[in-house]
Amino acid sequence: MNRLLKRTRQRLRRRMGVPRSASGAAIVVDGARKSSGHQTRNRIILVMIGVCVVYAVIAGRLVQYGFRDLATVASIARGSELLASRPDLLDRNGKVLATDIRTVSLYAQPHKITDPDEVIEALATVLPELDARTVYRKLRSQSQFQWLRRQLTPKQQSEILALGIPGVGFRPEKRRFYPGGPTASHIVGHVNIDNKGIAGMEKYVDGQGLADLAAAGLTIEQQLEPVRLSVDLRVQHIVRDELAAAMQRYQAIAAGAVVLNAKTGEVLAMSSLPDYDPNLPAQALEKDRLNRMSAGTYEMGSTFKAFTTAMALDSGLVTMEDSFDARRPIRIAGHTISDFHGKHRVLTVPEIFIYSSNIGTARMADVVGIERQRDFLTRIGLLTRMQTELPEVTKPSQPKVWKKINSITISFGHGVATTPLQTAMSAAAMLNGGLLIPPTFLPRSEAEAQTVARQVIRPETSAAMRYLMRLNVEKGSGRRAEVPGFRVGGKTGTAEKVVNGRYSSDVRFNAFLSAFPIENPQFVVLVIIDEPKPAEGQKSATAGLNAAPTVKAIIRRSAALLGVRPSFGEGDAALLVSY
Amino acid sequence: MVSRAERGPISDWFWTIDRYLLAIFVILIGTGFMLSFAASPGVAERLDIDNLHFVKRHALFIFPALAVMIGLSFLSPRQVRRGALLLLALSIAMMVFTQFYGFEAKGSRRWFAIAGFSVQPSEFLKPAFIVICAWLFSEHSRHPDIPGNLFAIILFGIVVALLVAQPDLGQTILVAIAWGTLFFMAGMPWFWIILLACAAIGLFVSAYFVFPHVAGRIDRFLTGEGDTHQVDTAREAIVRGDWLGQGPGEGTIKRILPDSHTDFIFSVAAEEFGIIFCLVLVLVFAYIVLRGLSHASREGDEFTRLAIAGLTMLIGLQSMIHIGVNLELLPAKGMTLPLISYGGSSMLAISITAGFLLALTRRNPEKRATGRQESYHDAPLGAGQV
Numbered sequence: 001m002n003r004l005l006k007r008t009r010q011r012l013r014r015r016m017g018v019p020r021s022a023s024g025a026a027i028v029v030d031g032a033r034k035s036s037g038h039q040t041r042n043r044i045i046l047v048m049i050g051v052c053v054v055y056a057v058i059a060g061r062l063v064q065y066g067f068r069d070l071a072t073v074a075s076i077a078r079g080s081e082l083l084a085s086r087p088d089l090l091d092r093n094g095k096v097l098a099t100d101i102r103t104v105s106l107y108a109q110p111h112k113i114t115d116p117d118e119v120i121e122a123l124a125t126v127l128p129e130l131d132a133r134t135v136y137r138k139l140r141s142q143s144q145f146q147w148l149r150r151q152l153t154p155k156q157q158s159e160i161l162a163l164g165i166p167g168v169g170f171r172p173e174k175r176r177f178y179p180g181g182p183t184a185s186h187i188v189g190h191v192n193i194d195n196k197g198i199a200g201m202e203k204y205v206d207g208q209g210l211a212d213l214a215a216a217g218l219t220i221e222q223q224l225e226p227v228r229l230s231v232d233l234r235v236q237h238i239v240r241d242e243l244a245a246a247m248q249r250y251q252a253i254a255a256g257a258v259v260l261n262a263k264t265g266e267v268l269a270m271s272s273l274p275d276y277d278p279n280l281p282a283q284a285l286e287k288d289r290l291n292r293m294s295a296g297t298y299e300m301g302s303t304f305k306a307f308t309t310a311m312a313l314d315s316g317l318v319t320m321e322d323s324f325d326a327r328r329p330i331r332i333a334g335h336t337i338s339d340f341h342g343k344h345r346v347l348t349v350p351e352i353f354i355y356s357s358n359i360g361t362a363r364m365a366d367v368v369g370i371e372r373q374r375d376f377l378t379r380i381g382l383l384t385r386m387q388t389e390l391p392e393v394t395k396p397s398q399p400k401v402w403k404k405i406n407s408i409t410i411s412f413g414h415g416v417a418t419t420p421l422q423t424a425m426s427a428a429a430m431l432n433g434g435l436l437i438p439p440t441f442l443p444r445s446e447a448e449a450q451t452v453a454r455q456v457i458r459p460e461t462s463a464a465m466r467y468l469m470r471l472n473v474e475k476g477s478g479r480r481a482e483v484p485g486f487r488v489g490g491k492t493g494t495a496e497k498v499v500n501g502r503y504s505s506d507v508r509f510n511a512f513l514s515a516f517p518i519e520n521p522q523f524v525v526l527v528i529i530d531e532p533k534p535a536e537g538q539k540s541a542t543a544g545l546n547a548a549p550t551v552k553a554i555i556r557r558s559a560a561l562l563g564v565r566p567s568f569g570e571g572d573a574a575l576l577v578s579y
Numbered sequence: 580m581v582s583r584a585e586r587g588p589i590s591d592w593f594w595t596i597d598r599y600l601l602a603i604f605v606i607l608i609g610t611g612f613m614l615s616f617a618a619s620p621g622v623a624e625r626l627d628i629d630n631l632h633f634v635k636r637h638a639l640f641i642f643p644a645l646a647v648m649i650g651l652s653f654l655s656p657r658q659v660r661r662g663a664l665l666l667l668a669l670s671i672a673m674m675v676f677t678q679f680y681g682f683e684a685k686g687s688r689r690w691f692a693i694a695g696f697s698v699q700p701s702e703f704l705k706p707a708f709i710v711i712c713a714w715l716f717s718e719h720s721r722h723p724d725i726p727g728n729l730f731a732i733i734l735f736g737i738v739v740a741l742l743v744a745q746p747d748l749g750q751t752i753l754v755a756i757a758w759g760t761l762f763f764m765a766g767m768p769w770f771w772i773i774l775l776a777c778a779a780i781g782l783f784v785s786a787y788f789v790f791p792h793v794a795g796r797i798d799r800f801l802t803g804e805g806d807t808h809q810v811d812t813a814r815e816a817i818v819r820g821d822w823l824g825q826g827p828g829e830g831t832i833k834r835i836l837p838d839s840h841t842d843f844i845f846s847v848a849a850e851e852f853g854i855i856f857c858l859v860l861v862l863v864f865a866y867i868v869l870r871g872l873s874h875a876s877r878e879g880d881e882f883t884r885l886a887i888a889g890l891t892m893l894i895g896l897q898s899m900i901h902i903g904v905n906l907e908l909l910p911a912k913g914m915t916l917p918l919i920s921y922g923g924s925s926m927l928a929i930s931i932t933a934g935f936l937l938a939l940t941r942r943n944p945e946k947r948a949t950g951r952q953e954s955y956h957d958a959p960l961g962a963g964q965v
Contacts, residue, residue, distance in 0.1 A: 055865040
């Protein structure tokens with residue numbers, strides 16, 4: 001640079017050195033040129049400064065962009081929220097009922113997609129069930145985020161990745177998986193697409209603070225302590241299996257069963273068919289998929305006679321030796337109360353029970369009186385909403401005003417609609433020595449049960465009830481429920497259903513309420529069968545022909561798993577003298 | 580290596596050319612080809628043609644571009660002047676022809692088709708126009724009795740009229756600023772500067788009211804309302820690129836960026852190669868302009884000086900407008916990034932500009948020799964000698 005300047009200077013000097021005399025005009029021109037050259041140089045420097053300023057502004061803007069963050073999209077849930085864990089649900093033996101698995105969900109960023117048709121076409125090769133119209137609408141929207149499909153399988157993800165569609169992406173998510181499928185669906189419940197529990201124990205778990213934690217943003221990705229349920233998956237499977245077989249055999253519209261620990265209130269198994277697969281939660285919304293055992297109420301029919309009998313005995317106004325006139329039907333308020341298996345004679349209390357006499361039971365209730373009947377049923381938990389963990393619990397219904405006719409029909413199980421689970425709970429109280437224990441789906445020891453139990457009848461009454469229940473299986477309508485070695489006791493119920501406002505004689509709701517081993521009942525088993533038809537080779541469809549054999553099948557297959565030891569011989573004799 | 584001792588056209592050229600500028604031009608052309616892989620497949624996909632269509636065409640144009648640039652750099656200043664005059668006459672004729680026989684695209688008539696290529700004559704006009712104006716200004720300053728300035732103004736009027744007729748506001752503004760800068764450097768009196776500045780502002784304002792699309796763009800730029808899809812997308816691409824970029828082929832915003840291979844190549848570069856890369860790019864352009872202008876300031880000959888400065892500013896201004904639009908510093912205006920953007924006419928025209936610039940910035944030892952220089956300067960110059 002210096003050398004250049006020097007040279008220029010020399011050149012100028014040389015140029016100046018041209019003799020003046022040589023050419024006056026040349027000097028003028030030369031001077032003008034020199035001054036113009038000087039001016040041009042200054043101007044060029046000004047332009048250079050301007051250029052520097054412009055490029056500096058550009059560089060500054062670039063640096064500013066460099067420090068800028070991409071606009072975040074508020075509608076996208078944070079990763080931690082999507083990966084929030086739910087505790088696993090286990091059965092009482094540690095078998096998994098519900099667990100989290102990691103999946104990915106497909107989303108689109110419509111503002112980055114130029115050709116929605118192309119994207120839809122490509123996606124359809126992997127997800128043919130995708131609704132093209134909905135997706136098109138989503139992709140055409142000016143939004144920055146749209147879910148296209150939640151919870152894809154790894155295979156689907158890799159296929160979509162292989163398509164290389166720009167503007168779509170994946171977010172990891174946790175998905176709830178139920179290995180048992182529908183086996184324990186009504187107990188376990190299910191979650192919605194956002195992994196929030198919306199039914200069954202899943203909802204209960206959320207209600208215990210998990211949902212509050214999630215709302216406060218305190219979700220964690222790591223594994224939570226699993227929640228163990230009282231359910232025994234093996235027994236649950238047996239119950240569901242037998243119900244399904246019964247439903248098919250008797251062409252019933254529905255069936256349900258519960259196995260309840262009589263001493264702790266734990267539900268070992270509960271099933272209501274038709275049920276659903278919690279892995280496909282939409283199924284739960286289909287017709288008739290409700291949990292009939294806790295959310296359905298039914299007029300339980302003759303099984304209710306067990307409660308009426310217990311009430312009569314517990315009141316002290318009736319003893320086992322008393323007899324009641326059942327020769328003629330009772331006519332009251334335009335109705336006629338008659339017996340199905342009419343004996344048309346005076347019956348003792350055990351006879352009333354095993355012949356399931358409506359007349360006799362009505363007369364026993366009459367002895368006790370309306371008010372005390374109502375009080376008693378309230379006390380044993382049949383007229384109030386049952387307290388348990390499941391959210392799907394319906395309040396039983398009863399007449400607004402109890403008249404004589406109501407009292408009579410309620411005594412044999414019409415006029416009050418209760419949930420089957422509730423019925424099993426009250427039955428347990430009738431048989432376990434008189435302790436009413438709210439049913440639970442969580443493990444509970446006998447000691448814990450004592451703290452929540454309430455004595456509702458005298459132990460002597462309970463002993464009498466055990467005798468009557470056993471007698472009914474030995475000699476009455478429950479004969480088909482007998483399992484050798486496990487000494488089943490039980491009461492059938494064949495209720496006529498109301499069709500078009502009238503009780504119908506062909507549309508029935510059958511139940512069999514049982515307990516085993518009867519001398520010291522450990523488990524209460526209740527089976528209901530809704531609208532059974534006569535099985536092949538049978539003329540009738542009474543509870544003794546369908547509900548009782550179903551109970552038998554359940555007990556036969558599950559008793560060993562439930563830890564009940566079979567015994568043959570002395571047990572029965574001991575019981576018969578003990579009441 | 581060519582020996583210094585050897586004398587011949589090639590060795591003369593090799594030892595006199597500004598090798599830094601030459602290297603930068605070649606590197607920029609190479610960078611443009613590299614960026615073509617990033618920027619053009621998305622555009623090709625939208626047009627439903629072969630993904631590499633524009634990459635192939637870009638490659639096809641690189642060779643003539645390099646040949647033109649290097650070939651023209653052999654010219655002497657006088658040959659540059661003659662070549663520019665020829666090119667100016669040709670391109671003006673083509674622009675007039677385009678007005679009648681050209682095809683319309685995106686609302687303006689800028690191209691005509693010849694042998695399967697679409698040619699945009701206004702691109703070729705720019706370097707020729709600048710060189711000729713430099714000559715006219717220099718003639719005026721050497722011989723004040725020659726109305727060089729007036730001719731330059733008339734020529735400017737003709738060119739602007741042709742550009743506005745297309746209409747091509749971007750080129751008009753570019754040519755106007757380049758011409759103004761040239762006039763300024765040629766020693767335009769401050770009175771005239773203010774007068775012309777006012778005229779420019781007046782024209783700009785009238786353009787705002789005459790052309791609705793201009794008004795729309797300026798409104799959108801000032802208010803940020805309306806359809807700002809393109810600049811918004813460009814901004815998102817740059818911000819997403821961050822300092823180091825997403826990596827080659829990793830850009831996603833570029834795919835939805837309209838004109839990503841031409842008017843918005845800078846944003847694509849930012850998304851894939853990062854803001855630091857873009858800063859280097861800006862530095863390179865700044866270096867070209869400052870080096871060109873410093874050549875000009877050292878240059879003794881008035882014509883060469885102005886022509887160098889004018890051609891340098893042409894490249895510089897075009898890069899400034901392109902980057903300014905990409906960075907939302909200026910209203911949206913289609914402008915290619917010199918030597919980098921795709922576009923046959925644009926690439927060839929820029930090669931002509933660069934070739935002229937290289938030719939004029941060659942060190943000329945003969946010119947420096949006192950006697951010859953004097954004789955060269957004092958040789959009677961007339962309109963006939965070009």
